[in-house]
Amino acid sequence: MLEDLFKIVKTRSAQEPKVPGSKVNIPSNLLFKCPRCGKVMFAEDFEAAKKVCVGCSYHARLTASERLEITADKNSFEEYDADLQSVNPLGFAQYDAKLEELRKSTGLNDAVVTGECTIRGSRCAIGVMDSRFMMASMGSVVGEKIARLFERAAEKKLPVVIFTASGGARMQEGIISLMQMAKTSAAVARHSAKGLLYITVLTDPTTGGVTASFASLGDIIIAEPKVVVGFAGRRVIEGTIRQHLPDDFQSAEFLLEHGFADMVVGRDKMRRTLSHLIRLHTKEGA
Amino acid sequence: MMNQKTPWERMEIIRRKERPTINDYIPLLFDEYFEMHGDRLFGDDCAITGGIASFKGRPVTVIAQVKGRNINENKACNFAMPHPEGYRKALRLARQAEKFHRPVLCFIDTPGAFCGVAAEERGQGEAIARNLFEFVGIKTPIISVVLGEGGSGGALALGVCDELAMLENALYSVISPRGCASILWKDASREKEAAEMLKITAEDLVGFGVVEAVIPEANGDAATGPEETAEQISQYLYKTIEKLSKIDIDLLLDSRYNKFRKIGVYSEG
Numbered sequence: 070m071l072e073d074l075f076k077i078v079k080t081r082s083a084q085e086p087k088v089p090g091s092k093v094n095i096p097s098n099l100l101f102k103c104p105r106c107g108k109v110m111f112a113e114d115f116e117a118a119k120k121v122c123v124g125c126s127y128h129a130r131l132t133a134s135e136r137l138e139i140t141a142d143k144n145s146f147e148e149y150d151a152d153l154q155s156v157n158p159l160g161f162a163q164y165d166a167k168l169e170e171l172r173k174s175t176g177l178n179d180a181v182v183t184g185e186c187t188i189r190g191s192r193c194a195i196g197v198m199d200s201r202f203m204m205a206s207m208g209s210v211v212g213e214k215i216a217r218l219f220e221r222a223a224e225k226k227l228p229v230v231i232f233t234a235s236g237g238a239r240m241q242e243g244i245i246s247l248m249q250m251a252k253t254s255a256a257v258a259r260h261s262a263k264g265l266l267y268i269t270v271l272t273d274p275t276t277g278g279v280t281a282s283f284a285s286l287g288d289i290i291i292a293e294p295k296v297v298v299g300f301a302g303r304r305v306i307e308g309t310i311r312q313h314l315p316d317d318f319q320s321a322e323f324l325l326e327h328g329f330a331d332m333v334v335g336r337d338k339m340r341r342t343l344s345h346l347i348r349l350h351t352k353e354g355a
Numbered sequence: 356m357m358n359q360k361t362p363w364e365r366m367e368i369i370r371r372k373e374r375p376t377i378n379d380y381i382p383l384l385f386d387e388y389f390e391m392h393g394d395r396l397f398g399d400d401c402a403i404t405g406g407i408a409s410f411k412g413r414p415v416t417v418i419a420q421v422k423g424r425n426i427n428e429n430k431a432c433n434f435a436m437p438h439p440e441g442y443r444k445a446l447r448l449a450r451q452a453e454k455f456h457r458p459v460l461c462f463i464d465t466p467g468a469f470c471g472v473a474a475e476e477r478g479q480g481e482a483i484a485r486n487l488f489e490f491v492g493i494k495t496p497i498i499s500v501v502l503g504e505g506g507s508g509g510a511l512a513l514g515v516c517d518e519l520a521m522l523e524n525a526l527y528s529v530i531s532p533r534g535c536a537s538i539l540w541k542d543a544s545r546e547k548e549a550a551e552m553l554k555i556t557a558e559d560l561v562g563f564g565v566v567e568a569v570i571p572e573a574n575g576d577a578a579t580g581p582e583e584t585a586e587q588i589s590q591y592l593y594k595t596i597e598k599l600s601k602i603d604i605d606l607l608l609d610s611r612y613n614k615f616r617k618i619g620v621y622s623e624g
């Protein structure tokens with residue numbers, strides 16, 4: 070059952086959606102096919118819509134830099150701890166090579182970017198996870214950067230906003246990766262004890278050990294529409310009960326319905342929502 | 356005493372049905388045990404037992420994952436795989452222990468938190484996260500002991516403590532060797548190899564600074580002598596409660612925070 074911490078849900082529906090008009094010969098990198106509803110959009114239109122599906126409003130994955138671009142005020146972002154790099158504490162086969170390859174292809178050192186910025190003038194500490202880097206699994210570097218983010222924010226009396234995404238713990242770092250769940254949750258607790266605000270924004274997909282630690286601990290928990298959020302892998306559960314689960318199982322809307330998210334907020338309203346909520350927690354208030 | 360067994364040999368020992376469970380140890384460790392039920396929110400989870408016990412004349416709170424010895428017992432305790440209400444019961448009892456200034460003793464023995472529809476609907480992720488967040492600040496000593504299987508987040512939810520001990524054959528891992536093998540090589544049958552790679556024995560975990568103590572088992576296998584093994588656990592608990600109870604609570608909470616804060620291996624600059 071533990072393997073569920075690592076399973077990523079790739080599709081929401083039983084059948085892979087068919088690409089309509091697939092006979093038309095357009096290079097696939099010019100098209101976006103929605104994994105939820107199967108709608109096909111031109112890449113250009115999809116980018117212009119901030120990577121939101123016009124068919125079903127599924128909020129597709131963003132890179133950390135794309136997220137910062139649409140979230141932080143221009144030129145306001147200052148990065149923390151950019152040079153932290155994963156090592157291979159267990160001597161796990163192929164882990165070094167994988168890290169090296171991903172550093173090259175993503176330009177990132179690991180799966181989270183942290184720092185400080187303003188959002189419509191409101192200052193906050195911010196963390197953004199990037200699912201391109203080993204499915205944003207949490208090893209020592211992710212754990213350490215998140216812990217430092219909360220410690221620094223506590224020192225500077227800043228609110229924290231984290232855009233979560235993760236496949237879970239990073240198996241290649243063994244028990245050390247599991248302990249990052251306790252380490253990050255402890256850092257959240259210390260920040261919280263100072264009366265400071267923490268807002269979680271759950272993005273696609275947030276699962277496993279990250280769901281079971283800092284992603285679920287926000288004072289306010291926001292989810293983007295149609296994203297996958299859960300603890301266990303969907304296919305594992307389906308395998309156990311031998312039944313197909315409804316498409317909205319473990320979606321943002323499922324979380325809202327069961328009381329585990331405060332609100333579902335679209336990308337077009339995210340900056341406004343975050344900055345207002347932060348302002349409502351300052352002395353100046355609304 | 357050096358345990359020469361391979362991770363796989365230990366895995367076979369802890370999976371045997373003769374392996375003593377918390378139900379064997381409770382009467383051997385405590386003079387009295389009053390079991391308490393329910394999370395006061397949804398229900399009672401039989402995969403976790405909890406209550407108040409008398410340990411060498413001292414009141415303690417006990418929180419433990421329950422394994423069965425046969426299919427009926429295992430059905431009743433869901434194979435020691437807790438639902439969210441189990442973790443929430445654990446938190447309720449830890450808060451109660453804090454109020455009455457008694458130490459909390461957690462016993463870990465689970466393949467993992469249960470993965471199912473109801474567990475997701477009731478917030479399995481949130482329940483585990485909440486325990487990690489809250490236990491780090493509980494103002495009373497907490498000691499956790501891994502009796503057999505320490506399965507991932509479902510084990511860690513009872514593992515935020517001042518001192519963590521493992522029985523000598525116990526294993527504690529982020530993923531089952533089987534799960535690791537099927538992800539890595541798409542071949543679950545290579546679980547023996549994965550068990551070696553994952554570094555999951557008590558000695559490995561002492562090396563990583565995750566575990567503070569290894570408790571010897573009777574003749575190298577607890578099943579050969581539950582009484583003698585219980586006596587070893589009892590001696591460890593007695594000594595550790597004595598030690599932790601003398602520490603100023605704010606210092607204890609700082610060192611609990613730092614125990615987890617310092618775990619991590621990375622390069623910088």
Ligand SMILES: [Zn+2]
Nearest residue numbers: 103106122125
């Ligand atoms: Zn769509």
